Amino acid sequence: MKYIMDREIQIFTEIWLTAIVTLIFCHQIAARIPSGAARLLSLLPIIYLFTTLPLRLSSFHLAAPTIFYLVWLGNFKLLLFSFNQGPLSTSPPLSLLHFISIALLPIKTKQTPISPKPPSSDKKAFHPIIIFLLKFCLIAVIISLEKYREFIHPYLILALYCCHAYLGAELVLAVTAVPVRAVLGLELEPQFDEPYLATSLQDFWGRRWNLMVTSILRPTVYDPVRRVSTRILGRRWALPAAVMATFVVSGLMHEVFYYYVTRVAPTWEVTWFFVLHGFCVAVEVGVKKAWCGCWGLRPAVSRPLTVGFVAVTGGWLYFPQGIRSGLDVKAINEYSILVGFIRDRLPVNASSLVL
Template sequence: MEREMITFVKVWLTAYASLFYCYVMGKLVPKGIPRLLGIAPIVILFLFLPLNLSSMHLGGATSFFLAWLANFKLLLFAFAKGPLSSDPSISPRRFVAVACLPIKIQPHQKPQNPQKPRKRGQKSLLNYSIKGLILALLVQAHRYYTHFMPKNLVLILYSFHIYLCLEIMLAIAAALARAVLGIELEPQFDEPYLSTSLQDFWGRRWNIMVTSILRPTVYEPVVNIATRVIGRKWASLPAVMGTFAVSAIMHELIFFYLGRLKSTWEITWFFVLHGACLTAEIGLKKAVAGKFRLPRIVSGPLTVGFVMVTGFWLFFPPLLRFQADVRAFEEYAAVGAFLKNVGSALTLKTMNATRLIMHISQL
């Protein structure tokens, strides 16, 4: 674990230096193909950097932040688009943070009035504290009781484990950026278990940062092309399928970083299936034009149930194949042992210092 931590620091120092280079390129090289050619080596480097890490948490977070988010933002930046180009006077420190972290700066930042209701997606410290407690209980349940549980119940617990782990990890990253940069950030999740449709789940509630980065890089270009062929009304349908196809490829890449196993393409089929179902849902909504709508009490369970069933069928098997759950719990245990050793060492040093002070005072 210590070697992994050292490698993790080296990888991120390399990433920070590379992003500073991109920042300078943005000041010196005009947008378009010249800037893209200058940034291309960094994009390639970010595809290889996660291969230096083997842990689930450090390696998984690094592959998501660098190989996916940072690379997509840099590709937009090459053409003066996206979050890295929204503020021409952006500082190097903020540029690096926005490039490699799953954060999106709110366009209009005003102090939050405590008497006003929170905006959609904004959450309190109590909300995250409860979720942190639930995550800790799930970890204990997985560690000691999974061999007593039915397989489907284990998968249900595992799905909540993944969601809570992702939300807390992304919230911590956003909180660090807020503390260092002094900026208000948009949340990354908005209670996806309350979704009432696939469009609501994927477009507004699940991993909002990915949605916001896929929209300008994939969805909008495909819409512009499709509009010329099939018209504006139906152009969103091929754009949705294109977006899910790219998301499938990126998830396959992330899973390769995590497991280093040959792909079985189950992840691709998961996103192709959801893309097709979401395309059908949007097409049906356009066809009925708001004349018919399922009640929330029906659409909510149907949506969440569909996501979980297809997840059990296609999404989780690759994770379990490279023992993601076992490796994750081993990492939790290693971190716990490390913190315990650090605490014991600090306690011993404090006791020795106290004894030395008492001895000196008695002289």
Template sequence: MVPRGAKRLIFVLPIVALFLYLPLVLSSAHLGGITAFFIAWLANFKLLLFAFGFGPLCSDPSISLPLFITVSCLPIKIQLSPPQNGHRKQTPSQKTLENGQRKGPLNYAIKALLLAAFVKAYDYSDRMHPKMILLLYAFHVYFLLELILALSAVMARTVLGLELEPQFNEPFLSTSLQDFWGNRWNLMVSGILRPTVYKPILNFFTRVGGRKWAPLPAVFGTFVVSGFMHELQFFYLGQGRVKPNWEMTWFFVLHGLCLTAEIALKKAVTGKFRLPSLISRPLTVVFVMVTGCWLFFPQFSRYEVDVRAFEEYAALGAYMKNVSHSIVSVM
């Protein structure tokens, strides 16, 4: 009912403020983290896009309020058009997923088992080198995020019949930073940052200096915003609301600079030189892991996210054990 622009933004801002406050009242690391990611970040960005007439919430003007809320808060989207001749129009991210490995129940079952093995491995953390623990964090975060996002998306598809948003596409197969961040790692984030940050900056610099080099400041600006949002996520997760040290932001600034340099180099040597995937894949993964262990993953210990998560795993294990004993005693 409210026209897009400043007037609609005024009506949306109280909800944005509520969503920013919501994770502060949750003590669970897992529930707080999920809420911070889905609500304080993704939902708020969708609402800000909606205020100006853009984004997934504006794709269908006749959308009902329950569906509007569902699409706002969950990693799902409305299917814009029915399949034609058995084929549906795909986004670049979806095409990448189609061209890559097709994920089935076995894929997720293996990752669930690996996640359980990593959690068990922490029992022996006192015998491990600190860098090895950070490496475990890397795989732990990847498998946990993929399983949570896949489960929530599948539930939405089953209950509501809505289309899944792409999530991860085997990031360890990345051949470049551009491939890692744009096509393989947490595609929901890149999908929401593209219209909210990348495109506005791209359009501005296109008008100022032309199309060829405009993507460079747009990419870097997107990574800076992503760094601030990740810093906010960890502030929510921190026990006692630890003051940021900005290493998380520096991680994304570093990757933004490196990705900007990579894109500039590709533009300068178009079609003239390309590393074989046998070399580019390990280089990309090693760079991501080394910089992650330097700036990103140490924040889990600094904010005591790991301690709280393990306490929740132990509580869940004790609860399941009690339930199983109760069932056995009844039988």
């Protein structure tokens, strides 16, 4: 087991070093090629590498962020860069370190300058750290409970999986942003914004849940589809078409993610989960327009309804594919392997501290 983890770490390091080298090419050479088909052609080998390199990994906890960062976000950012759009195309051009960081990591720099905080806000600045530690402790408790899932009601297990998916994604993305803030001093947009407080599905998917995906799907899918649909279908149907296209692409990318981590042929349940939510969001937006934006529901009612709908449909369509493939068991078992791997490499052995 120790050899397997050592080998996984080696492959993980090779993948990320390769990605960094290819982005040096993008920054130094591809950026000088005129945008459009010529630049896209020059970037196709990089997109191919980003798509295939994560297939070498078998560990869920190393493969999952690598797939998300390279296969999805990285490739979509390169596609935008091909046409001189997106976060990699700025005026003046990004420095090499900024270019690599934004291309490889799920971060988005704030567009407006941040004014210095007054001294009295120091106490508030400590608040996110407390929240982070609480969420870290909560996910540790959830992982401990999941080990005894055979003794827990299936509905409670699904609730734990929902919390696990949210907390795991938020904590991984937050930890990823820490070195960027420390080394580059960038002010970054939040990656999540308390999705459990969402008052509608539009609020949940558009303003609170995994905002890095939202920020990359808007220019790559939503905006182009809405422009084309406006010309073909008219303004009335352009927005629903753009919403549905965005959710379909998100569903397909989640299917790709599932395939990479399970190596099992897709059953398309995950895609249907996003198709259902895309349809519901499109209907919700249409109802809001008809009612002039007035829902008539108080947050005390709309929040549990929204989160409950996401959780129930997630348990119905999103999680079963991973559970059938044993992905949940694999992920839980890997925690103890990772803990042992880290413990064996600590400079001071814990047993030597016992007097």
